[in-house]
Amino acid sequence: MKNIFLTLSMLFTSMSSTLAQESQNSLRAPAYPLITIDPNMSAWSPADKLYESAVSHWSDNRPLPLVGVLKVGNTRYRFMGTEDIELMSLVANGEDKAWEAKYTTTQPQGNWTAKDYPDNAWLVGKGAFGTAENESLSKTNWTTEKIWVRREVMLSEAVTGKNVFLEYAHDDDAEFYINGIKVLTTGQATGKNRRVKLEPAVLESLKKGKNVLAAYCHNRGANGFLDMGLQVERSGKRYFDQEAKQVYADVQPMQTNYLFDCGGVKLKVSFTAPLFLDDLQLLSRPINYISYEVTTAKPEAIAIYFEAGPHWGLNLPSQEATSTPYTRDGLVFAKTGSAAQNILGRKGDHVRNDWGYFYLVGEQSNSKTAVGSASALRAAFVNEKPVKDGKQEGTQLSLTQTANVNGTWKGKIALGYDDVFAIQYFDQNLRPYWNRDTKQTIESQFNAAFAEYETIMAKVKAFDQNFMRDYQVHGKAYAELCALAYRQAIAAHKLVESPNGELLLLSKENDSNGSIGTVDITYPSAPLFLNYNPELVKALMNFIFYYSESGKWQKPFAAHDVGTYPIANGQTYGGDMPVEESGNMLILTYAIACAEDNASYAQQHWNVLTTWADYLVEKGLDPENQLCTDDFAGHFAHNTNLSVKAILGIASYGYLAKMLGKDQVADRYLSIARDMAKQWEQMANDGDHYRLTFDKPGTWSQKYNLIWDKLLGMDIFDPQIRAKEVKYYLSQQNKYGLPLDSRETYTKSDWILWSAVLADSEQDFQAFVSPVHAFMNETVHRVPMSDWIFTDKPERRGFKARAVVGGYFMKMLAEKYTRR
Structure with a gap:
């Protein structure tokens, strides 16, 4: 026996060493992504060890009870979640x-x-x-x-x-x-x-x-x-006090992997979200996998137990839930949802869907599901007795799989969510993209998920390996941040199809105000989607174009949003961002044209693009008192970085005109942009850097909007401006990054990654990235990555779980455009 434990110990050590050699993600994540389906259905672990804390909803921090236990013989090892009393x-x-x-x-x-x-x-x-x-x-x-x-x-x-x-x-x-x-x-x-x-x-x-x-x-x-x-x-008995020993946690773009020691038995658990941005059907399938691999050194009777609370289908745990187990087409299901089923009846920030149904699913050949109280389900697992007909009082869900193992046993379950209707779009309820033709069922999606499992997992493994290899060219810290950002940025959106057949990728402004389709969320998150599928960037913009072109939005600048998630019936944000949003839409339209080598998308929306460009010509050089995307800093006038956006928005319109053969229009607007850029340099110059506002010497700010001039080869601003700014930024960094501007010590991590790409040297780029990595590794706030953080202490100022971390992919986007 002693030799067996020694052998297993050596095995764990060897595996850990191999992981390090293969450059797995060593970042101690602020929180670990587990289930990432959509804005209201995502669960993360806010602890170093998977069993140290309850699995939590990613934006409201409340528990989404999910417990995992491995039984070896008669000994039970809790490896996931906590056995919290209700x-x-x-x-x-x-x-x-x-x-x-x-x-x-x-x-x-x-x-x-x-x-x-x-x-x-x-x-x-x-x-x-x-x-x-x-x-x-x-x-x-x-x-x-x-x-x-x-x-x-x-x-x-x-x-x-x-x-x-x-x-x-x-x-x-x-x-x-x-x-x-x-x-x-x-x-x-x-x-x-x-x-x-x-x-x-x-x-x-x-x-x-x-x-x-x-x-x-x-x-x-x-x-x-x-x-x-x-x-x-509430008082209650505990059944799973003994914890497994976690050996490692590793976050990859599409998977989070854990390894545990359960009394000498090795348990590897993987949480997989196959979010391939070029496969929209799979991207929108509302199903994630939990797969596992058990390795024993001698014959063992093994059972694995998963338990989920009805909270997964509710906004508040106090709401009435209905839960049921059933079998269909070779799969066993445990299903839960609210009794009320008030479809699309709740909107806002820090809320969950309390309509539709959550599912815990396994293959019938080796899975048993049950519904009942937590104590009844746990006692049944401990005593190896069934919960009679699933009719016990309570609405908890459980799924159990068993095997006699001598060597290696592999298994899997799937979790999913059918929200029935996903979005209300200008008073019409839309189904999720996977069921846009109304011919699908959630059961058919689960059947496809299990049938395609081996193929999908092989693709996921290849994607993750290639991702980490390619991104590490720019430093291990950069690769690790992007790996953690990938699922976060995608899951903060919902994919649907509009009544006229347009693709809509609608963001939720998590941990802010719950807006849907916010343009200044689209703008910073766009680098991820431009990298992998420009069609999805169009999907981030189609609803804003429709809003103006339909006459529902009649102002001469772009709207801020189209509602409060999941109700997209028109802007609900209290203040406009005229220069901000107009510049965002123009720049991203040109970025799409560059990615596709044609301006056909711009041609479809030329009239409204012209209106926005003319607005920026009139109002953009020296912006009036207004909000920009950094609205938490409040209104202020003469914003030099906002002016940069306006100028590059005008230039984008000019280059789009050139691509469309409108040469006279192109010459006019490009000339205006270049003249504005010269005025900007004179107005903003403050010696060794450029000001926060034109009227305040001795101030400074990140000019992250300048990146598009470099990225898209616009040649609007003097390149020496970027060089001067980068040199100054490097002198202003704190332990955890570059402040947003001279007013506060806080920053936006996504903008740092944009400012970093302004640097021409790899060494300078990594000098900006390293402090952000240090913050995420050391922050005391255990939540999905925050983008609004302090630079002088490991604390977030606000925000979490937001799509804007898609901006971390700006460096890879720069490479993509360089190779054009």
Whole structure:
């Protein structure tokens, strides 16, 4: 026996060494992608070890219970998720239902957090509090800079000895108190659906009868939001206390791979999303795989158990769910969804679909599914007894596979989601792309997924290997960041077909305001899609063109968005970004033309492109007080980087005209762009760098928009401008990257990767990339990659799970255009 364990130990060591030699991803990800289907159906692991934390929804941070256990003989090793006891609402927050509170927007006197504080003069409102036009959960419109809130709650009994959590949301800085005791201070940050366990002193203060939750929030710009409630842990027995030992975690573009030691038995688990951007049917198939490989040194009775909560088909765990197991065409299914099935009835940020159905599926030959309470399912697995007819009380799902193993055993399951209808597009409900002809069923998709499994996995392996090899030409750090960004950028979109047959790839602005089809999300994410399939970049723009060309949007510049996900009936964002969005659309239209070596797409939309170009000619050189894509920084005028975008947007129009044989138009607009660029250089020059705004010497900013001049060979700006900027940027870097501008220490990681490509030397490029990699490797915030981060500390300023990390692919896009 001792020799067997020694042999296995040597095997694990050898495998780990081999992985390092093959340049697998050594990045300690902020969070690890597991299931990546679409904006509202993606689950990540926020921990170094897969079993250290509950699997979580990627944008609202709440658990999507998914547990994995390997049984070796009679010993059970939990390798995935936590056996969390269910949390119940003790005091509902505003997402569950509106709550009444007293509030003021002027600094209160005295100890305003105390239980007996006289708040009779305060205003009365409903929570949650927030900027109503951009926060769909806001019940009271809060538009001032600061707010103080007192919420009186009545408890039917004391909670001493129980695990109680404050569930809260804030945008931006907030402080929370219970009966005058401070629970936490968030610092300068934002967050939704966060939770903190209450300390004993706070628990002691929570008595039967009246209690007071109090909070202060400081909105530093753009949206404001404040919400709070209490949750309590339900008591229950635990069955899976013993954890496997994780040997490694490895994130590849389409797979996340783990290796575990289960008492000397090796378990390799892979989470696969076959997101091939040139195969739209497969790209839109709402199914991911969990595959595994068990290796033993002697004969063992092995069983593997997967359990999922009904939360996968709900917005809130308190909603009523229906779950059922069934068998069809050689597959076994465990299915769950909301009882209400309010199709497309919920929109906004930090929400999930609570319509349609989630599935846990295996092959009938070696899989058993069941539905019941968590305790009943776990007891049945432990005792090797069936859950009778799947009729036990409860809506948890389980799937079990068993084998007698002497050597290697391979298996797989699939998880999927059928949302029935995916998007409402100008008042017409659209089905997901995979079922656009209404002739498909989710069962047929699962059958195809299992039938094509071997072929798909071979393609995935080849893609991942080639990806890591090719991207490492620009440094291992760059390859590792892009590998982590790949699924994140894609899963933040939904693919559908419009009523007139156009392809639509609609983004959700995760962890921001939930907008759908945001142009300034399209712009930074475009490098990924331009790299792999320009048709998808058209799909990111078609709805904006339609919005203007249909007359539904009548302003002389491009819209910001087409609604709030998943309702795309027209812009819902509170402020326009005239220069920003018009420049984005023009530049990307020209980028498509360059990728395809023709301007036919531009020809289809020439009239509206002309309107936008003329707007930029009039308004673009010295922009008025307005928002740009970095809207969190607020309105400001004379933005030099925005001016660069306007000038290159005009130039893009000129080059498109040239490609279409409109030579006189081309000459006119290219001449205007070059004249503007000369004026820009004089107006923005600040010695060894260029200013943040034309009117403020001593300031600076990243001029990431300049990249298109270099990338597309426009020859509009003097190349020395780029060289000067890059040299200055290198002198301004902090430990975790280059600040966005001279005002703050925070930055946007996607823009750093664009600014890095302005550099002509590989050494300088990697000098910009390395700090971003260090941030992702060391950040204390365990969430899908954030793009809004601090450069002087390993903390995110805000945002997570957003598509904009597709901008990391700018370097590879530059190579692609160079090879044209």
